[in-house]
Amino acid sequence: MSYAHPEYLVDTEWVTNHLNDPNVRIIESDEDPLLYSIGHIPGAVQVDWFSTLQHPLRRDFLTKETFEEVASKLGITNDTTVVFYGDKSNWFACYALWLFQYYGHQNVKIMNGGRTKWEQENRPLVKEVPSYPATTYKAKTADKSIRAFRDDIFKQMEAKKPLVDVRSPKEYSGELTHMPNYPQEGATRGGHIPGAVSIPWAQAVNEADSTFKSAEELKALYESRNVKPDGEIIAYCRIGERSSLTWFVLKYLLGYPTVKNYDGSWTEWGNLVDAPIEK
Amino acid sequence: MTLPAKLQEIVDDFASMSREEKLETLIAYAESMPDLPERFKNEREKMEPVPECMTPVFIIAEKDANGGIVFHLDIPKQSPTVRGLASILTNGLNGCTLEEILSVPADFYMPMNLQEAVSQQRLNGFIGVLAHMKQVAVKVSAE
Numbered sequence: 001m002s003y004a005h006p007e008y009l010v011d012t013e014w015v016t017n018h019l020n021d022p023n024v025r026i027i028e029s030d031e032d033p034l035l036y037s038i039g040h041i042p043g044a045v046q047v048d049w050f051s052t053l054q055h056p057l058r059r060d061f062l063t064k065e066t067f068e069e070v071a072s073k074l075g076i077t078n079d080t081t082v083v084f085y086g087d088k089s090n091w092f093a094c095y096a097l098w099l100f101q102y103y104g105h106q107n108v109k110i111m112n113g114g115r116t117k118w119e120q121e122n123r124p125l126v127k128e129v130p131s132y133p134a135t136t137y138k139a140k141t142a143d144k145s146i147r148a149f150r151d152d153i154f155k156q157m158e159a160k161k162p163l164v165d166v167r168s169p170k171e172y173s174g175e176l177t178h179m180p181n182y183p184q185e186g187a188t189r190g191g192h193i194p195g196a197v198s199i200p201w202a203q204a205v206n207e208a209d210s211t212f213k214s215a216e217e218l219k220a221l222y223e224s225r226n227v228k229p230d231g232e233i234i235a236y237c238r239i240g241e242r243s244s245l246t247w248f249v250l251k252y253l254l255g256y257p258t259v260k261n262y263d264g265s266w267t268e269w270g271n272l273v274d275a276p277i278e279k
Numbered sequence: 280m281t282l283p284a285k286l287q288e289i290v291d292d293f294a295s296m297s298r299e300e301k302l303e304t305l306i307a308y309a310e311s312m313p314d315l316p317e318r319f320k321n322e323r324e325k326m327e328p329v330p331e332c333m334t335p336v337f338i339i340a341e342k343d344a345n346g347g348i349v350f351h352l353d354i355p356k357q358s359p360t361v362r363g364l365a366s367i368l369t370n371g372l373n374g375c376t377l378e379e380i381l382s383v384p385a386d387f388y389m390p391m392n393l394q395e396a397v398s399q400q401r402l403n404g405f406i407g408v409l410a411h412m413k414q415v416a417v418k419v420s421a422e
Contacts, residue, residue: 034359
C-alpha cells in the first residue's frame with residue numbers, strides 16, 4: 001500500500017537535487033521563528049505563521065491581497081512548486097501548506113522529516129537570506145472546503161460526523177497543567193468537543209526522524225478509531241497548527257476526499273459561550 | 280517598581296529597538312547562552328521543569344560566593360526563541376538576592392514591546408520560566 005497522493009511528499013534527497021531549480025521554491029515554516037536565522041536550507045525563504053500568515057488585527061489569516069504580496073516577494077509564481085519544511089515534525093510546514101491551498105496554490109509539497117531529518121543527515125544549513133525577483137501572483141478565492149468555522153462544528157456534532165481532536169491526551173481530558181496564580185493562555189474551559197475522538201497528531205509521525213508513518217500504519221490508526229474515507233472529517237487542536245498536520249495526512253497521504261481543519265480550535269471552542277463541552 | 284539593575288538595563292535596551300533589532304538581539308542571547316555545566320548533566324531529576332513551555336526547559340540554581348543566586352538552564356538549541364528569552368532572565372538576574380528576584384513582577388517585560396516580535400503564547404512561556412526561577416530561588420535559599 002502506498003500513499004494516496006505521493007506527489008505531495010518529497011524526501012530530503014529530492015530537495016538536495018532541486019536546490020537550484022528555478023521552478024521550485026523551498027519555504028521554511030517553524031514553530032520557533034528564530035530557527036531560520038540560525039541556519040536554513042540553502043536558498044530557502046521563510047514564512048512565520050504568526051508574523052507572516054496572520055491578519056494583523058483580526059483573528060484570521062492574512063487577506064487574499066496580502067497573500068498575493070507575500071507570494072510575490074518570495075518570488076513565487078502561480079506555477080512554482082512550493083516545498084515546505086520546518087521544525088516539530090513539520091507542524092507549521094503543514095499549516096503553511098494548508099494556507100497556500102486555501103488561497104488556491106496547486107503545486108505544494110512537504111519535505112518528509114522536515115528540519116529534524118535534514119539535520120540528522122548533516123545536510124547543509126546556511127545563514128544567508130536569499131532574495132528572488134518579485135513576481136505577479138494571483139491568488140484564488142479562499143477555498144472554504146478545507147477550513148471549518150464554529151458553525152460547521154455545531155452542524156458536525158448534530159449530524160454525528162467525525163471530529164478528530166489531535167491534542168495531547170491531557171488537553172483532551174481537560175486536565176490543565178498550570179500553577180496557582182499563573183495566567184493560563186488560551187481557553188477558559190478544558191475538555192473537548194462532544195463526540196470528538198482523541199488521536200494525538202504525533203501518532204502519525206515516526207519519533208526517530210519526524211517522517212510520516214507508512215500508509216498501512218496510518219490507515220490502521222485512523223480507521224480503528226472510526227475515522228474513515230467516506231466520512232466528512234473535521235480536525236482540530238488548540239490553534240489549528242497541529243491539526244493541519246493531521247489534515248495533510250488524511251487528505252493527501254490517505255486520500256480522504258472531505259477533510260477540514262478547524263483553526264478556531266480549542267482556543268475558540270473553549271471560550272465560546274453556550275458551546276457544549278465533554279470531559 | 281525597581282528592577283535589578285542589569286535586568287532594567289536589558290529592558291531599556293529592548294524598549295528602544297526596532298522589531299528587526301529585537302529579533303537579532305534575541306538570537307544573540309540564544310547563541311550566547313552557556314551549555315549546562317557538566318556537574319549538572321546527570322542531575323535532571325533535581326532540576327525544575329517548566330511545563331508552560333512547549334519546549335523542554337529545566338532550571339537549577341546555586342548560591343555564589345556573595346550569597347547571590349545563579350541559575351543554570353537546559354534548553355535545546357533547536358528552540359532559539361525560548362533560549363533567547365530565558366537567557367535575558369539569567370543575564371538580568373544571575374547574582375541577585377532572593378528578595379530582588381522575587382520582586383520582579385510578572386509583567387516586567389511590557390516596556391520591551393516583545394509582542395511585536397514574539398507570539399503571546401511564547402511570552403506566556405517566558406513568564407512561566409520566570410515563575411519557576413522564583414520557585415527554584417526560594418528552594419536554593421532554604422538549603
